[in-house]
Amino acid sequence: xxxxxxxxDFGTVDGYVGAVKGVVLQAxxxxxxxxxxxxxxxxxxxxxxxxxxxxxPHFPKGTIHVVVVxxxxxxxxxxxxxxxxxxxxxxxxxxxxxxxxxRPRAAYAIESADxxxxxxxxxxxxxxxxxxxAGQLAAGRSPSDAGPPVELxxxxxxxxxxxxxxxxxxxxxxxxxxxxxxxxxxxxxVPPDARFRVGGFQIxxxxxxxxxxxxxxxxxxxGSGNTLEIAVREGNAARELDVGRGATVEVVEGGKxxx
Amino acid sequence: xxxxxxxxDFGTVDGYVGAVKGVVLQAxxxxxxxxxxxxxxxxxxxxxxxxxxxxxPHFPKGTIHVVVVxxxxxxxxxxxxxxxxxxxxxxxxxxxxxxxxxRPRAAYAIESADxxxxxxxxxxxxxxxxxxxAGQLAAGRSPSDAGPPVELxxxxxxxxxxxxxxxxxxxxxxxxxxxxxxxxxxxxxVPPDARFRVGGFQIxxxxxxxxxxxxxxxxxxxGSGNTLEIAVREGNAARELDVGRGATVEVVEGGKxxx
Amino acid sequence: xxxxxxxxDFGTVDGYVGAVKGVVLQAxxxxxxxxxxxxxxxxxxxxxxxxxxxxxPHFPKGTIHVVVVxxxxxxxxxxxxxxxxxxxxxxxxxxxxxxxxxRPRAAYAIESADxxxxxxxxxxxxxxxxxxxAGQLAAGRSPSDAGPPVELxxxxxxxxxxxxxxxxxxxxxxxxxxxxxxxxxxxxxVPPDARFRVGGFQIxxxxxxxxxxxxxxxxxxxGSGNTLEIAVREGNAARELDVGRGATVEVVEGGKxxx
Numbered sequence: 001x002x003x004x005x006x007x008x009d010f011g012t013v014d015g016y017v018g019a020v021k022g023v024v025l026q027a028x029x030x031x032x033x034x035x036x037x038x039x040x041x042x043x044x045x046x047x048x049x050x051x052x053x054x055x056x057p058h059f060p061k062g063t064i065h066v067v068v069v070x071x072x073x074x075x076x077x078x079x080x081x082x083x084x085x086x087x088x089x090x091x092x093x094x095x096x097x098x099x100x101x102x103r104p105r106a107a108y109a110i111e112s113a114d115x116x117x118x119x120x121x122x123x124x125x126x127x128x129x130x131x132x133x134a135g136q137l138a139a140g141r142s143p144s145d146a147g148p149p150v151e152l153x154x155x156x157x158x159x160x161x162x163x164x165x166x167x168x169x170x171x172x173x174x175x176x177x178x179x180x181x182x183x184x185x186x187x188x189x190v191p192p193d194a195r196f197r198v199g200g201f202q203i204x205x206x207x208x209x210x211x212x213x214x215x216x217x218x219x220x221x222x223g224s225g226n227t228l229e230i231a232v233r234e235g236n237a238a239r240e241l242d243v244g245r246g247a248t249v250e251v252v253e254g255g256k257x258x259x
Numbered sequence: 260x261x262x263x264x265x266x267x268d269f270g271t272v273d274g275y276v277g278a279v280k281g282v283v284l285q286a287x288x289x290x291x292x293x294x295x296x297x298x299x300x301x302x303x304x305x306x307x308x309x310x311x312x313x314x315x316p317h318f319p320k321g322t323i324h325v326v327v328v329x330x331x332x333x334x335x336x337x338x339x340x341x342x343x344x345x346x347x348x349x350x351x352x353x354x355x356x357x358x359x360x361x362r363p364r365a366a367y368a369i370e371s372a373d374x375x376x377x378x379x380x381x382x383x384x385x386x387x388x389x390x391x392x393a394g395q396l397a398a399g400r401s402p403s404d405a406g407p408p409v410e411l412x413x414x415x416x417x418x419x420x421x422x423x424x425x426x427x428x429x430x431x432x433x434x435x436x437x438x439x440x441x442x443x444x445x446x447x448x449v450p451p452d453a454r455f456r457v458g459g460f461q462i463x464x465x466x467x468x469x470x471x472x473x474x475x476x477x478x479x480x481x482g483s484g485n486t487l488e489i490a491v492r493e494g495n496a497a498r499e500l501d502v503g504r505g506a507t508v509e510v511v512e513g514g515k516x517x518x
Numbered sequence: 519x520x521x522x523x524x525x526x527d528f529g530t531v532d533g534y535v536g537a538v539k540g541v542v543l544q545a546x547x548x549x550x551x552x553x554x555x556x557x558x559x560x561x562x563x564x565x566x567x568x569x570x571x572x573x574x575p576h577f578p579k580g581t582i583h584v585v586v587v588x589x590x591x592x593x594x595x596x597x598x599x600x601x602x603x604x605x606x607x608x609x610x611x612x613x614x615x616x617x618x619x620x621r622p623r624a625a626y627a628i629e630s631a632d633x634x635x636x637x638x639x640x641x642x643x644x645x646x647x648x649x650x651x652a653g654q655l656a657a658g659r660s661p662s663d664a665g666p667p668v669e670l671x672x673x674x675x676x677x678x679x680x681x682x683x684x685x686x687x688x689x690x691x692x693x694x695x696x697x698x699x700x701x702x703x704x705x706x707x708v709p710p711d712a713r714f715r716v717g718g719f720q721i722x723x724x725x726x727x728x729x730x731x732x733x734x735x736x737x738x739x740x741g742s743g744n745t746l747e748i749a750v751r752e753g754n755a756a757r758e759l760d761v762g763r764g765a766t767v768e769v770v771e772g773g774k775x776x777x
Binding site: 003007032034035036038039047051052053054055056057059060063114174178208210211221222223 | 269270272273274275276277278280281282284288289291292301302322326330331332333334336380381382383386387512
């Protein structure tokens with residue numbers, strides 16, 4: 001079995017995703033092509049990186065993940081195959097795989113003639129480069145056949161969690177479809193009995209489930225990615241607090257900011 | 260072949276659905292994972308129940324349906340495996356399978372250690388409970404391995420069709436994406452030459468096809484689920500009549516309400 | 519392997535697409551059912567035709583494409599199987615396959631009893647006619663088993679590119695999800711050093727990539743379908759130029775319209 005996942009910002013209405021699927025199946029007709037999402041906001045590399053990091057780790061060994069959120073299509077960013085020792089990632093080198101693959105084992109530029117269409121459309125590398133490369137990998141070619149090894153250049157430009165003279169802060173790295181605020185503060189760094197300040201509101205302590213608070217109430221909890229999240233039960237925290245990606249959450253312990 | 264369908268209110272942009280797919284494929288890499296929908300309105304159990312009832316009966320024997328519309332995640336509602344003698348349904352016990360499975364043959368609580376992740380995230384049972392259980396079933400485990408047999412508790416709270424001293428009524432149980440109004444009045448209970456009153460409008464008789472009326476006109480017809488439906492040809496009946504789920508349609512025969 | 523693609527205007531929330539998938543898999547449980555799109559604007563035959571033409575050619579020989587954008591469901595348009603010598607297309611005869619299959623090798627009306635449900639719902643031929651027919655084909659039946667050979671009647675009513683006494687014009691045949699304007703002017707008919715006039719704006723020459731111009735700037739380029747396209751880099755050309763499908767682009771060479 002060969003499993004190929006797809007994650008793009010193409011939407012589906014234009015048939016572009018269909019073309020990508022066709023190219024993969026042309027190379028390997030019995031591949032299982034699995035949609036992660038095609039509804040990433042256009043050019044939102046950080047959102048795609050988050051979705052990939054949520055989904056990818058759960059797939060079986062050998063899965064090939066194709067990620068095409070690529071504002072620089074046809075420009076200088078490099079199409080690459082990234083190997084993390086378990087899965088392969090076929091993507092532009094623009095940071096989109098950086099959350100899912102913090103420590104690549106190897107990366108290769110996609111340069112070989114048979115890993116690209118003969119004359120790739122400059123505007124549709126999804127079909128003419130990334131899908132062709134994924135098809136070759138699905139058909140059993142080695143990632144090192146794609147081209148020369150490279151160092152990845154792309155970064156997301158999202159700061160990691162930080163602790164400064166004013167205390168400890170968590171950064172909101174994603175707002176999910178429910179308006180929940182997902183931060184980069186790992187569970188092991190959340191102090192017991194902490195309070196959290198965000199968007200002018202304060203939350204006392206960590207709730208175990210959404211049902212621990214009443215409907216419409218704000219809560220802090222450890223999310224499915226094992227980091228601090230902020231939500232409104234059956235509501236939309238991003239809208240109600242008017243905060244978004246990049247905003248900070250102040251972490252307060254024992255009446256004052258953790259320092 | 261093992262077929263696993265997915266029906267959620269997750270949307271796809273956050274990668275949560277991708278995680279669910281990965282977990283299923285991890286357990287059974289050659290399963291065919293089939294999307295029913297991930298665009299159910301958040302927490303709309305009745306809408307998911309309708310979609311499941313539309314889709315599920317058509318799948319081959321042995322199909323496993325995973326349904327995660329679960330406002331009570333982490334709370335007291337029970338994750339269950341429901342067997343109707345033909346298919347298995349993996350879902351919270353909140354009524355979401357009640358239309359597709361009006362008479363379960365058996366139901367089991369999902370309690371066994373190997374039918375759940377070791378430490379399920381309280382906010383993501385889709386991945387850590389339902390997908391794990393579906394993966395075990397897809398890999399050949401018996402539903403009774405999931406846990407002890409239980410009686411299902413969940414209901415939708417939608418009344419069935421009713422007939423009272425004032426006559427016969429159909430209830431709108433779903434508004435579809437086209438704005439068509441789907442009722443619970445079964446074809447065999449629709450009187451010949453009936454008229455229908457809804458939202459202040461009256462419709463005479465049953466149309467055989469949409470093309471039986473002119474564009475923009477209201478019609479009553481027997482829908483694909485063999486119940487009475489109301490639509491506007493190439494229009495949106497819910498919007499134009501300003502009615503929605505739960506509203507009643509009065510059924511009139513021979514000049515007066517059927518009594 | 520049997521690959522069956524689906525392209526509809528159903529959306530997914532009502533479970534109708536799920537029903538179609540179930541019917542196909544009932545007939546051929548190991549078919550690979552591949553979504554092209556279910557988000558085509560309701561009844562927009564031309565948009566579905568474009569998406570199909572983008573996607574279909576890339577699939578392996580033997581692929582079956584099911585296309586259900588069918589405003590005339592239950593009416594007089596004929597359900598057909600179209601064979602282009604490489605793929606089969608199962609669709610209403612309303613022009614929706616005309617871009618993907620400009621020269622059909624053969625077409626057959628879907629009339630045989632086993633290529634339709636016993637009593638097809640007049641409002642859901644997607645499930646009761648097209649999916650049943652696709653299932654039969656996926657299970658190995660010949661397209662000529664569907665019914666008698668027919669001449670296709672459906673057309674899109676989009677003019678081809680034209681050249682008149684006033685010069686050469688390209689016609690916008692599609693606005694994609696990014697707002698890019700896709701025309702019918704084939705690359706071989708684009709004069710070197712041409713200028714383009716559309717919506718009151720003028721564009722000089724063909725850009726090789728989006729990165730050839732600054733953000734927010736208008737560009738003309740050869741798109742992935744090898745025709746002239748107009749876009750705004752990281753913007754929405756349809757909105758900014760206020761033009762849409764059917765609008766013309768004037769092609770000017772050497773200071774005057776090409777004649």
